[in-house]
Amino acid sequence: MEKLIQRTHLAQTLLCVGLDPIGDDAQVARRLAEVIDQTAEYAAAFKPNLAFFLSRENGVQLLRETVRRIPGDIPVILDGKFGDIANTADHYARFAYDIVGADGVTVNPYMGDDAIVPFARPGKIVFVLAKTSNKPAHSLQDVALTRGGYLSDCAAQVGRKLDEQHGGIGLVVGATDAEAVGRLRSLSPDQWFLVPGVGAQGGDLAATLRAGLRADGSGLLINTSRVLWQAAEAGAVARQLVEQINQLRPVLA
Numbered sequence: 001m002e003k004l005i006q007r008t009h010l011a012q013t014l015l016c017v018g019l020d021p022i023g024d025d026a027q028v029a030r031r032l033a034e035v036i037d038q039t040a041e042y043a044a045a046f047k048p049n050l051a052f053f054l055s056r057e058n059g060v061q062l063l064r065e066t067v068r069r070i071p072g073d074i075p076v077i078l079d080g081k082f083g084d085i086a087n088t089a090d091h092y093a094r095f096a097y098d099i100v101g102a103d104g105v106t107v108n109p110y111m112g113d114d115a116i117v118p119f120a121r122p123g124k125i126v127f128v129l130a131k132t133s134n135k136p137a138h139s140l141q142d143v144a145l146t147r148g149g150y151l152s153d154c155a156a157q158v159g160r161k162l163d164e165q166h167g168g169i170g171l172v173v174g175a176t177d178a179e180a181v182g183r184l185r186s187l188s189p190d191q192w193f194l195v196p197g198v199g200a201q202g203g204d205l206a207a208t209l210r211a212g213l214r215a216d217g218s219g220l221l222i223n224t225s226r227v228l229w230q231a232a233e234a235g236a237v238a239r240q241l242v243e244q245i246n247q248l249r250p251v252l253a
């Protein structure tokens with residue numbers, strides 16, 4: 001978590017570079033290196049998505065090489081959307097942190113606290129899914145509770161409680177629903193939000209920033225993946241995104 005805060009301050013960026021590699025094996029290794037090298041200057045974090053690595057032979061090896069290529073001062077969030085009982089989650093945590101070398105993970109909270117706690121190691125960042133960016137998420141996450149609020153609010157409350165107990169817990173909140181971003185920000189005024197959905201999924205960047213930035217102009221990690229992977233000049237696209245984001249927020253002290 002400290003690494004993320006330091007990085008966002010020093011590089012003046014809230015951009016998370018998503019790494020969802022597609023293509024044949026030889027191409028992919030080369031393209032991963034290119035995207036990392038071209039965007040690193042602008043990256044607050046990198047987020048490799050585990051599925052895109054596991055779907056290829058030697059995927060874990062490629063993932064480890066990818067993480068090794070990322071400069072050491074930029075946090076790596078392994079997007080595995082893990083979520084299982086504590087005994088099993090502990091093994092996922094060992095994989096993410098000890099084998100892959102990630103600084104953080106994404107976790108699905110559906111099974112409750114014990115699916116999350118094994119990832120909450122000192123210095124690590126755990127992003128708990130609260131309101132995801134995919135449209136059909138509403139069938140579960142927007143279910144209204146008899147006590148008021150929505151199921152996604154429960155995920156946020158669990159995340160907040162665990163953050164108070166362990167530290168290092170943030171939320172995943174998609175950019176495709178700015179209203180939810182605002183609601184969850186009011187429930188979790190201080191936590192970091194990982195925000196996917198900008199770019200290929202059509203999320204509204206300006207509305208998301210307005211709704212989700214903390215009072216200090218920070219607290220959001222804006223992820224985009226396909227747009228950068230497909231860009232002729234990933235570095236230029238990353239720079240533009242950072243400029244756009246920074247124009248819409250107070251500059252960090």
Ligand SMILES: O=C(O)c1cc(=O)[nH]c(=O)n1[C@@H]1O[C@H](COP(=O)(O)O)[C@@H](O)[C@H]1O
Pocket residue numbers: 018020049079081106131132133134172173174196197198199200201223224225226227
């Ligand atoms: O946890 C995530 O990162 C995630 C959560 C969510 O609500 N929506 C979402 O798209 N993601 C991930 O964020 C990335 C989005 O990719 P692009 O749509 O190409 O920018 C993918 O790796 C998704 O798996």
